[in-house]
Amino acid sequence: MALYGCLEAGGTKFVVGLVTDAGEIVASVRIPTTLPDETLGAAIDWLQAAAGDHGPLSALGIATFGPAGIDRARRDWGFITSTPKPGWRQTDMAGPLGQAFGLPVGFDTDVNGAALAESRWGAGRGERMLAYLTLGTGIGGGIVVDGHSLHGRTHSEMGHIAVRRDSADGGFAGICPFHGDCLEGLASGPAIMARWGRALSDLPSDHPGHGIIAGYVAQLCIALEAMVSPDRIIIGGGVAQTPGLLDRVRQRADIRSAGYFPGFDAARIVAPGLGSHSGLLGALALAQDALAP
Amino acid sequence: MALYGCLEAGGTKFVVGLVTDAGEIVASVRIPTTLPDETLGAAIDWLQAAAGDHGPLSALGIATFGPAGIDRARRDWGFITSTPKPGWRQTDMAGPLGQAFGLPVGFDTDVNGAALAESRWGAGRGERMLAYLTLGTGIGGGIVVDGHSLHGRTHSEMGHIAVRRDSADGGFAGICPFHGDCLEGLASGPAIMARWGRALSDLPSDHPGHGIIAGYVAQLCIALEAMVSPDRIIIGGGVAQTPGLLDRVRQRADIRSAGYFPGFDAARIVAPGLGSHSGLLGALALAQDALAP
Numbered sequence: 001m002a003l004y005g006c007l008e009a010g011g012t013k014f015v016v017g018l019v020t021d022a023g024e025i026v027a028s029v030r031i032p033t034t035l036p037d038e039t040l041g042a043a044i045d046w047l048q049a050a051a052g053d054h055g056p057l058s059a060l061g062i063a064t065f066g067p068a069g070i071d072r073a074r075r076d077w078g079f080i081t082s083t084p085k086p087g088w089r090q091t092d093m094a095g096p097l098g099q100a101f102g103l104p105v106g107f108d109t110d111v112n113g114a115a116l117a118e119s120r121w122g123a124g125r126g127e128r129m130l131a132y133l134t135l136g137t138g139i140g141g142g143i144v145v146d147g148h149s150l151h152g153r154t155h156s157e158m159g160h161i162a163v164r165r166d167s168a169d170g171g172f173a174g175i176c177p178f179h180g181d182c183l184e185g186l187a188s189g190p191a192i193m194a195r196w197g198r199a200l201s202d203l204p205s206d207h208p209g210h211g212i213i214a215g216y217v218a219q220l221c222i223a224l225e226a227m228v229s230p231d232r233i234i235i236g237g238g239v240a241q242t243p244g245l246l247d248r249v250r251q252r253a254d255i256r257s258a259g260y261f262p263g264f265d266a267a268r269i270v271a272p273g274l275g276s277h278s279g280l281l282g283a284l285a286l287a288q289d290a291l292a293p
Numbered sequence: 294m295a296l297y298g299c300l301e302a303g304g305t306k307f308v309v310g311l312v313t314d315a316g317e318i319v320a321s322v323r324i325p326t327t328l329p330d331e332t333l334g335a336a337i338d339w340l341q342a343a344a345g346d347h348g349p350l351s352a353l354g355i356a357t358f359g360p361a362g363i364d365r366a367r368r369d370w371g372f373i374t375s376t377p378k379p380g381w382r383q384t385d386m387a388g389p390l391g392q393a394f395g396l397p398v399g400f401d402t403d404v405n406g407a408a409l410a411e412s413r414w415g416a417g418r419g420e421r422m423l424a425y426l427t428l429g430t431g432i433g434g435g436i437v438v439d440g441h442s443l444h445g446r447t448h449s450e451m452g453h454i455a456v457r458r459d460s461a462d463g464g465f466a467g468i469c470p471f472h473g474d475c476l477e478g479l480a481s482g483p484a485i486m487a488r489w490g491r492a493l494s495d496l497p498s499d500h501p502g503h504g505i506i507a508g509y510v511a512q513l514c515i516a517l518e519a520m521v522s523p524d525r526i527i528i529g530g531g532v533a534q535t536p537g538l539l540d541r542v543r544q545r546a547d548i549r550s551a552g553y554f555p556g557f558d559a560a561r562i563v564a565p566g567l568g569s570h571s572g573l574l575g576a577l578a579l580a581q582d583a584l585a586p
Contacts, residue, residue: 067555082555129445143521150438152422152522153556160553161519162512164455178553219455226454227520228436229445260453260471262360262375263446 002058004287005047005101008110008279009033009064009093011085011137016043018050018057019284023121026054028280036091044100051101060097061106061287063113063279066140068093070108070155078107106286110134111156112149113282114272115142118234120285122273127231131224132272133158134237135217139184143228148289159184163219166212187216189239201242213239214248221253221269222261229263236272246271295351297580298340298394301403301572302326302357302386304378304430309336311343311350312577316414319347321573329384337393344394353390354399354580356406356572359433361386363401363448371400399579403427405442405449406575407565408435411527413578415566420524424517425565426451427530428510432477436521441582452477456512459505480509482532494535506532507541514546514562515554522556529565539564 001020008015010033017028027050031042051057067083069076078094098105108116115124115132124130124144133141139159143150150156160182172195174181175188185191192200196209203209221233235246250266257264274281294313301308303326310321320343324335344350360376362369371387391398401409408417408425417423417437426434432452436443443449453475465488467474468481478484485493489502496502514526528539543559550557567574 145438145443150443150521153524154522154554156521157519157554159519161516162457162549164457178551223454223516223520226450226452227517228443228449229447231446256455258471261447261450 003051003055004284005051005057005060005097005103006280006283006287007043007060007062007064007097008113008283009062010110010279011065014039014043015280016046017280017283018047018054019280021288023277023281023284025277025280026050035087040093040096044097048100057101057103059104059106059287059291060101061113061283061285061290062093062097063108063110063282063286064093066109066155068107068109068155070112070151071153078105104290106283106288106290108149108282108286109140109142109155110279110282111140112142113286114236114274114278115144115234115282116149116285116289117274117278117281118272119144119147121281122278123234123270124232125273129228129230130232130234131228131230132234132236133217133220133240135187135189135235135239136237137189139188139220139237141220141224143230158220158224159188161220161223163216166215168208169212183216183220187213187239192239199242200239200245205244210242210244210248211252214245215252217245217249218252218256221249222256222264225257225261225264229261231268233269234272235269236278240271296344296348297577298344298350298353298390298396299573299576299580300336300353300355300357300390301406301576302355303403303572304358307332307336308573309339310573310576311340311347312573314581316570316574316577318570318573319343328380333386333389337390341393350394350396352397352399352580352584353394354406354576354578354583355386355390356401356403356575356579357386359402359448361400361402361448363405363444371398397583399576399581399583401442401575401579402433402435402448403572403575404433405435406579407529407567407571408437408527408575409442409578409582410567410571410574411565412437412440414574415571416527416563417525418566422521422523423525423527424521424523425527425529426510426513426533428480428482428528428532429530430482432481432513432530434513434517436523451513451517452481454513454516456509459508461501462505476509476513480506480532485532492535493532493538498537503535503537503541504545507538508545510538510542511545511549514542515549515557518550518554518557522554524561526562527565528562529571533564
């Protein structure tokens with residue numbers, strides 16, 4: 001069984017694992033995200049030792065925080081690019097990893113990786129087009145079509161779409177440093193914390209925040225339907241685990257669709273199938289594609 | 294030189310033409326859109342006579358008003374589906390045409406056809422991903438990736454995205470029968486007529502309507518950037534020919550982007566390259582693809 005070296009590179013920690021073709025995580029480790037040389041160096045050291053213990057690797061995959069260079073034709077492919085994170089701007093991730101092992105490297109954003117993994121093994125199996133959204137510290141999304149991530153000039157930034165303000169949510173300016181009250185500025189975990197003082201899952205079930213947040217997320221679902229009409233919309237991330245949220249999103253998306261969109265069916269808005277493994281399995285999908293694109 | 298039978302099927306007229314591989318329109322005719330049997334029958338008769346005069350056809354293409362069935366795996370492929378247009382609901386377009394000639398038929402929406410034509414011969418040549426928008430009686434858009442229309446469960450309906458209201462545009466409810474003040478309800482030709490009594494191009498150049506409409510269209514451009522990050526956004530249709538509109542859209546898109554989107558460049562919002570021929574050339578692109586998908 002082929003073994004892959006998989007990196008889920010996050011802003012606070014890296015999860016590094018040895019994963020089989022079948023998605024079995026043979027071994028894994030968490031490494032705090034400090035500075036590139038240190039963190040990436042520790043990841044490489046761990047992977048080399050793990051490969052020594054468990055057998056040689058076939059390829060490597062990196063599912064990373066962004067923004068990231070994902071166009072293989074460009075010089076900054078495999079880089080974290082314009083991040084505000086200190087020390088990480090213009091950091092080559094794929095280069096050092098590929099050189100250390102002499103192996104092909106797959107590289108994409110964490111959310112594109114998770115979308116690919118959900119398409120291959122999770123809640124999007126058998127669907128031709130899916131969108132995967134994550135609602136957490138940030139809000140992001142990726143689209144998979146025919147088994148491949150949809151890449152434009154760069155990766156999607158759909159957390160930053162403009163939404164219509166809920167009239168019950170006046171007076172809150174939003175926390176996005178770029179757009180104020182874009183979707184992420186209104187409905188991300190920190191935005192929820194900023195106006196109600198706790199996480200969505202800690203608010204009483206009759207708190208108006210539940211409906212407000214669901215309404216904003218429903219707007220992204222309807223915008224996706226209008227733009228690309230996905231077969232399935234998968235919603236993951238910490239905020240999405242709030243009990244009842246997905247049902248509320250479906251209800252509000254139905255109302256906003258107003259019966260118009262011929263392909264729309266709120267039942268196609270679903271939870272992820274891979275849970276907390278979607279990060280590493282995203283890196284696995286990218287590693288597999290690096291070997292046989 | 295191969296000849297193709299091309300239909301641009303609109304709600305008020307069909308344009309039917311004999312077009313060469315090189316995009317030369319050998320002959321064409323306009324047929325009023327009355328009832329399916331009559332209009333489609335007249336189109337077939339004309340094409341048979343024209344093929345008699347100019348030589349045999351290689352394939353046929355239909356670029357149609359919608360909504361339309363564009364999934365070849367479904368029974369309603371080649372149909373106009375849930376249109377409110379009297380007599381046209383669930384009308385098989387591709388079937389009768391293919392049977393009359395015994396030839397392969399390409400079929401898609403008019404805007405997806407135009408997007409394909411712009412990608413192949415127009416303002417999108419050489420770009421990997423483009424979006425083509427039309428601003429007219431309705432507002433629609435299509436996305437082309439790697440030379441193919443991006444199809445989800447159905448075609449895009451991006452004219453119906455929700456936009457934020459311009460504070461200078463209060464008091465107008467919008468004219469979309471489904472959503473009221475969605476983009477089409479606010480910025481289509483009839484919406485402009487409804488609140489200002491004339492076409493955008495007939496308003497004085499200092500009329501606030503110019504900025505208001507440009508701002509709404511800019512919101513669609515930024516939503517596209519956030520969702521899929523196209524290499525180019527091409528804006529056609531009657532309303533888009535208003536002098537200065539495209540410049541205003543670029544300015545407002547720049548402001549709304551707020552420097553955030555790494556791939557965004559307002560200079561990539563451009564006019565079509567094919568002008569009024571994009572309909573028939575869209576049908577040509579579909580016909581060519583039916584022959585060699």
